[in-house]
Amino acid sequence: MTEHTAPRRRGRPRGGTDSRERILAAxxxxxxxxxxxxxxxxxxxxxxxxxxxxxxxYFGTKADLFAEAVGIPLRPDIDVPGIVAGPRDEVGExxxxxxxxxxxxxxxRRRGVMLIRTALGSRVTSPLLAGFLARELIGxxxxxLAVPDAELRATLVASQIAGLIVTRxxxxxxxxxxxxxxxxxxxxxxxxxxxxxD
Amino acid sequence: MTEHTAPRRRGRPRGGTDSRERILAAxxxxxxxxxxxxxxxxxxxxxxxxxxxxxxxYFGTKADLFAEAVGIPLRPDIDVPGIVAGPRDEVGExxxxxxxxxxxxxxxRRRGVMLIRTALGSRVTSPLLAGFLARELIGxxxxxLAVPDAELRATLVASQIAGLIVTRxxxxxxxxxxxxxxxxxxxxxxxxxxxxxD
Numbered sequence: 001m002t003e004h005t006a007p008r009r010r011g012r013p014r015g016g017t018d019s020r021e022r023i024l025a026a027x028x029x030x031x032x033x034x035x036x037x038x039x040x041x042x043x044x045x046x047x048x049x050x051x052x053x054x055x056x057x058y059f060g061t062k063a064d065l066f067a068e069a070v071g072i073p074l075r076p077d078i079d080v081p082g083i084v085a086g087p088r089d090e091v092g093e094x095x096x097x098x099x100x101x102x103x104x105x106x107x108x109r110r111r112g113v114m115l116i117r118t119a120l121g122s123r124v125t126s127p128l129l130a131g132f133l134a135r136e137l138i139g140x141x142x143x144x145l146a147v148p149d150a151e152l153r154a155t156l157v158a159s160q161i162a163g164l165i166v167t168r169x170x171x172x173x174x175x176x177x178x179x180x181x182x183x184x185x186x187x188x189x190x191x192x193x194x195x196x197x198d
Numbered sequence: 199m200t201e202h203t204a205p206r207r208r209g210r211p212r213g214g215t216d217s218r219e220r221i222l223a224a225x226x227x228x229x230x231x232x233x234x235x236x237x238x239x240x241x242x243x244x245x246x247x248x249x250x251x252x253x254x255x256y257f258g259t260k261a262d263l264f265a266e267a268v269g270i271p272l273r274p275d276i277d278v279p280g281i282v283a284g285p286r287d288e289v290g291e292x293x294x295x296x297x298x299x300x301x302x303x304x305x306x307r308r309r310g311v312m313l314i315r316t317a318l319g320s321r322v323t324s325p326l327l328a329g330f331l332a333r334e335l336i337g338x339x340x341x342x343l344a345v346p347d348a349e350l351r352a353t354l355v356a357s358q359i360a361g362l363i364v365t366r367x368x369x370x371x372x373x374x375x376x377x378x379x380x381x382x383x384x385x386x387x388x389x390x391x392x393x394x395x396d
Contacts, residue, residue: 120368121319130369138371152373155365156385159374163361167353170318171328173336175350176357187354191389 020058022048027059027069036066036131063136072111074102077136084144092193097185099161103169104181113169133158145196156195164188218256220246225257225267234264234329261334270309272300275334282342290391295383297359301367302379311367331356343394354393362386 026048030039041062045052059065063077083094102108119129141154164184168176176184224246228237239260243250257263261275281292300306317327336356340348362382366374374382 117319117321120364121315123315126369130371133369134371149373152377152381152385155371155374158371159361159365159386160358160389161361162364162369163357163359166318166360166364167357171324171331171360173328173332173353173356175347176353179350183350187350187393188357190392191358194388195385 019048019050019054023050023055023058023065024069027065031066031069031128032125035127036062036129036135037127038131041065063132066132070111070115072108072115073105074108074112077140080137081140081144084141088197089193090189091196092191093185093189095157095161095192096164096188097181099165100168100181100184103165109169112165116166116170133162141196153195157192160188160191160195217246217248217252221248221253221256221263222267225263229264229267229326230323233323233325234260234327234333235325236329239263261330264330268309268313270306270313271303272306272310275338278335279338279342282339286395287391288387289394290389291383291387293355293359293390294362294386295379297363298366298379298382301363307367310363314363314368331360339394351393355390358386358389358393 023044027039027044030044030047034043039062041055042052044065045055048055055065059068063075067073067075067077079098080095083098084091086094103112115129119125138151138154138158141157142150145153147153164176167173168179168184221242225237225242228242228245232241237260239253240250242263243253246253253263257266261273265271265273265275277296278293281296282289284292301310313327317323336349336352339352339355343351345351362374365371366377366382
């Protein structure tokens with residue numbers, strides 16, 4: 001029996017699928033315990049007993065790994081810079097439309113609401129969401145604004161978008177849950193626009 | 199030994215403090231299970247084994263009882279109508295200032311953050327917060343607006359205020375958590391004003 005497994009063991013230390021799964025499990029544990037900011041690719045690799053290079057090989061950046069670990073098919077770290085870099089007078093509406101259209105997709109809504117419930121529900125997991133928002137959404141928007149109060153402006157945008165998601169999708173407050181996306185983009189877009197540029 | 203307790207039992211069915219405590223315990227259970235809308239003074243009285251009149255006697259309205267049950271020394275059902283009824287061009291700033299100043303008080307912040315974590319954290323308790331917001335905040339603001347889309351306008355106000363509380367006090371996102379109240383009133387007030395009247 002051992003004759004069949006021995007050559008594989010000698011050739012490479014672990015099977016690829018096995019390492020990938022262990023890295024993902026380590027990421028879930030590490031993000032959950034240390035938050036987004038407190039976790040590094042190196043600390044996750046250490047936890048999984050692999051080299052950092054293997055984590056990068058399988059998952060790319062820390063943001064890539066986070067998206068995979070929480071299972072959310074939504075990537076503000078990839079999508080938002082393009083939205084903010086487009087025509088300036090429509091950034092507010094484009095951002096609101098992007099978020100709402102994403103949350104209309106059942107797989108984003110289901111997992112997104114679950115992440116928000118989990119992250120907001122406990123003092124331990126809140127830094128996870130806070131850290132991800134700060135680095136991958138607010139930080140990226142702020143960098144593109146290049147004004148002294150850019151961080152505060154971007155965080156105010158996050159406050160309105162977070163409030164919209166919480167009231168429409170988590171609390172499902174009647175009139176907001178029933179409103180169509182076009183109407184909400186029209187009403188909320190100018191708020192985001194004003195926070196960013198006025 | 200029983201000679202001492204017998205006369206009291208005959209005189210009145212229960213001590214006043216005992217009834218009050220039982221009503222409060224019943225309210226916590228009933229609000230937790232049925233949400234704010236699903237609970238009535240009658241259903242809470244029934245659960246406590248007392249008459250509805252006794253609930254009104256000790257606690258007043260359902261909103262009074264809710265405030266007592268969740269232990270939050272903040273009463274939008276009482277304060278908000280006055281704010282909205284004041285000079286029209288400053289309603290947005292007054293509402294934002296009211297909420298922020300309330301949450302700067304440690305006892306409001308501590309219990310408020312706890313209620314938000316509890317209410318958002320679970321599918322079961324979310325209707326509690328949603329129902330209270332809908333009836334006592336959004337409903338009261340909408341009634342004072344008297345326009346066809348008043349409910350949606352008031353709910354958008356709630357979305358920005360909820361987002362502000364979540365990002366500043368629950369997630370404690372850096373630039374927003376550090377900003378002073380005057381600056382935030384100046385930046386967020388016009389958003390609320392526009393949702394209400396533009």
